[in-house]
Amino acid sequence: MSSRDAMLARIRSKVSKGNDEARRAAVDAHLASHPRNLIPARGIGDDEHRLRVFTEMMQAVGGSVEVVNDINDVPHAAADYLRNSNLPAQLRRGQDAVLAKLPWHRGTLEIAVGRAEESDRASITRAFAGVAESGTIIQTSGQDNPTTLNFLPEVHIVVLEAANIFASYEEAWSKLRGQFGEGTMPRTVNMISGPSRTGDIEQTIVRPAHGPKNMHVIIVR
């Protein structure tokens, strides 16, 4: 018997009470219906409420947030942010169609496209979703917004459309299923709440650890 079969047989012998048919049916029903459990009230509310809670929570974990009314203002806002951070006016982005169409020349920015390189100081990505309850950004991997952009550069700028700010993780899961199909996922889904940190020496919180030092979210209303 293979290790696999031996392990499964052993587990089965411990948990089965001769009711394997019923157990299998229970598992498949739960996986197919994936019911929601209790969802905290904190993030639930109208557009303004979700935007406000998201902003408060993101700031509480060390991220910064600004709101622009027109997506075409993003390049300018990003350039300002880099200038105020004393960083060169250079950004790396993926092939995301919405980001590709922005008037980057307005911000006098130098834009590189692709996955992050070791020398990149700052990146910009377009978020798949934001979650109000904990101030969390959700990114999905792929050529549109490569995963390395979330981790390698010291500054991570995120474009988040206000319509994509959900109350809870569960609503983001629904969007995932809508986009990728039931039970199917992209290679990586990153849920990011603020810049990288560590408390491993004397429980003193230090930023950054290995990821970005600053996370700046530009919310497009």
Added chain:
Amino acid sequence: MEASAATFPANVIKALADSQLQYAMTETGPRFQTKRSVARDALPEFDALRDQSRDIKNHVLDHLDIYLERYEAKVQASGGHVHWAATAEEARAQILEICRKANARVVTKGKSMISEEIDLNHHLEANGIQPVETDLGEYLIQIRNERPSHIIAPAVHLTRDQVEADFRKAHTHLDPNRDLTEIPALVEEARTVLRQKYFEADAGVTGANFLIAETGTSIIVTNEGNGDLTQTLPKVHIVIASIEKIVPTLEDAATILRVLARSATGQDFSNYTTLSTGPRRDGDPDGPEEYHVVILDNGRSNVLGTEFQDMLRCIRCGACLNHCPVYNAVGGHAYGWVYPGPIGSVVTPALVGIENAKHLPNASTFCGRCEEVCPMRIPLPKMLRHWREKEFERHLQPASIRWGLRFWAFAAKRPKLYQFGTRIAARVLANMGHGKGRLRNVPLASGWTKYRDFPAPQGKTFQQMWKERAK
């Protein structure tokens, strides 16, 4: 790795006399406790989420064989590989094999308690592969060749001065006159040294906080971002996880995630919660080309269907350690194996055998705080009591304890005799206290009075006083 839990009493004496350890531990428990209670108070639904989290894991354990099969099928459908390891030895061999096929020389590692449990690093080193821990705490203990002393804060037993000394010893290529007095300087140095390793690595090993059956996904929860660089940059991503990490759906994972970070560090959500499914897809510019999951049993299935099954609900948040008066006094290394604190005292006997962990069930005052704070509502004191019963059944305690218990049981079953005996004892001890209210020495209790005075009884027993009040 050998368990030295059997020498717990000796380990404790050493720990209590270790002034650096005692300094490092002074603030640890209180700080963690405050952070957790602030996070809990900010979420009115917290306790209800704990109930649901407990129910989710109970459901999983009752259907574990089936969920594992569904999980495996999903991993394979997304292009990943699942390896089944009944023992630590098998898991080590499988990981080594994957690394060899990838011609790996350097392997970066995210934080994983399972990797500690199977002692992966020494195995890789012995076979010519360099493992590099990238979580700061794990890196610190790796360069010291130590075990973690805490489940989520592996280097909590160290002071900044010790870290500075270790870095000067380990990073000899850097300027010996550099200033490392402040903690941010130490963190910055680790960031710089490890950044290079991410690019050099041929494979990255991470643990998993959860495995999702619905999608074949593994989840890691970190704050540093090291786990993500570990699993994104090398060609091969290897996940090592134990059988009970399964949760059914994304929704179920979300529920338990809500109690995990709050219980662990007092954060609402950890900085990075990452869901990984299979290798990189066609057209993806980054991510690993291969994705492997090694699923480990290593004795866990032995407790399924027994009075110990509830321990498998554990999500390794460390809250029971942070709230344990014993853990906070002696630190994690005294427990002698990989998992310290109350959950360690419950898990270690199950994984290495009660005969090799025989003092651990007694490393508790039964104050009950561990159960009070456990996000998965594991009845830890009850399980410790079950282990004490096993110890007694298997004659693992010293004769003095067995005779003492027998003597006590004899009296306790005879109320008249018990009341008479305690009246005498209370009076004698009160007289010995000479009105000072405390005793320097108590017959048969020198182990206790060696370290502190024994509070002298007031002269009457509880039952006597109760009777008087009732009149």
